[in-house]
Amino acid sequence: MYVRPSRRSLSLAAATALLGLALTLAGATASLARSSSGPAAGTPARPGLPGAPGAPGALPARLGAPTVFAHRGASAYAPENTLAAVDHADGLGIEWVENDVQRTRDGELVVVHDETLARTTDAEQVFPDRSPWRVADFTAAEIARLDAGSWFGAGFAGARVPTLREYLDRLELNGQRLLLEIKLPALYPGIEQDTVRVLEEAGWLDRRHVTRRLVVQSFAADSIRTVHALRPDLTTAFLGTPAVAELPAYAAFTDRINPWYGGISAEWVAAVHDLTGPHGRRLEVDAWTVDNADVAVRMADLGVDGIITNRPDRIRDAVTGR
CATH class of the missing domain: 1.20.5 (Single alpha-helices involved in coiled-coils or other helix-helix interfaces)
Incomplete structure (x- = not known):
């Protein structure tokens, strides 16, 4: 009822x-x-990285794990510095990509690591009489003819050496970020100005890119000083391991000190972190080139802010505990 x-x-x-x-x-x-x-209390912050807590346009924190940079793209899986390597990194979910920039004989900026084209292209076969096949001795049109993929594997036959503009456009399409290395600047007087010009033309010097998506680095301190003078708003990085006593001089013009992983200690990393860079943020450290998971965990334990690697998926999983 x-x-x-x-x-x-x-x-x-x-x-x-x-x-x-x-x-x-x-x-x-x-x-x-x-x-x-943001993260819970006690989670270490990494304020200096563009887009990190404390930086303009801050992104959500990643629980203190180092940022992973795909070295020359995901270069363990695709030919280095090609668009295929960029796309492979994107497929792995890697946002930050590192590359190398040089200049052709006719003034085009191209993305290639070595001073010569011999190792990563078929330049010796296409131009047998042009030894030693230096990048600076070829025009952009000549380099565009080269196969930059077959050396890595038959599946990449026909990949090309991209221009910097092509590379930037692909990163923009993928929504990725760039750690750009000015390679061998002593061979290319004025390459800093050329790089800034191409970045400007490609739309990469607006506030969104400058604060969230771009870092410019070099092994040459003078080159980084020049970039900083040209565009004081850009985040810059010096590649090397200066002595602790020398670090304050670098803090005047660079935001990051990026060393080879085998030459650093927790004390050295702490000494870098104790300094404030030109944008009023703590100097940071990105270690290169780490492909071993155990080494990556050790770098994270030392307190590095980023790890540059050919195997970004493996290193990401190691430092995030996946």
């Missing part, structure tokens, strides 16, 4: 339901506030 509930019972049930809804909404609001405000 159906018994109609009393008005008092209905009121009590309604009140209980409203109380439950209020508690649920309160919990959801608190959870949203925690996720919006």
Whole structure:
């Protein structure tokens, strides 16, 4: 038999339901506030990286794990410094890509690591009389004829040496970020100005790119000083391991000190972190080139802010505990 509930019972049930809804909404609001405000208390912050907590246009923190940079693209899986390597890194979910920039005989900036084209292209076969096949001795049109993929594997036959503009356009399409290395600047007087010009033409010097998506580095301190003078808003990095006593001089023009992983200690990393760079942020450290998971974990334990690697998926998984 159906018994109609009393008005008092209905009121009590309604009140209980409203109380439950209020508690649920309160919990959801608190959870949203925690996720919006960044990591929990005690999580180490990495404020200097563009897009990191404390930087303009800050991105969500990644629980203190070092940022992973795909060295010359995902170069363990695709021919280095090609668009295929960029795309492979993107397929792995890697946002930051590192590359190398040099200049052709006719002034085009191209993405290639070695001073010569012999190792990573078929230049010796296409131009047998042009030894030693230096990048600077070829025009952009000549380099565009070269196969930059077959040396790595038949599946990459026909890959080309990209121009910097082509490379930037692909990164933009993929939504990736760039650690750009000016390679061998002593061979290319004025390459810093050329690099800034191409970045400007490609739309990479607006505030969004400068604060979130771009770092310019070099082994040559003078080259980084020049970039800083040309565009003081750019984040820059010096490749090397200066002595602790020398570090304050670098803090005047660079935001990051990027050393070979085998030459650093926790004390050295701490000494870098103790300094403030030209943008008023703590200097940071990106170690290169780390392909071993155990070494990557050790670098994270030393406190490095980033790791540059040919195997970005393996290193990401190691330092994030996946």
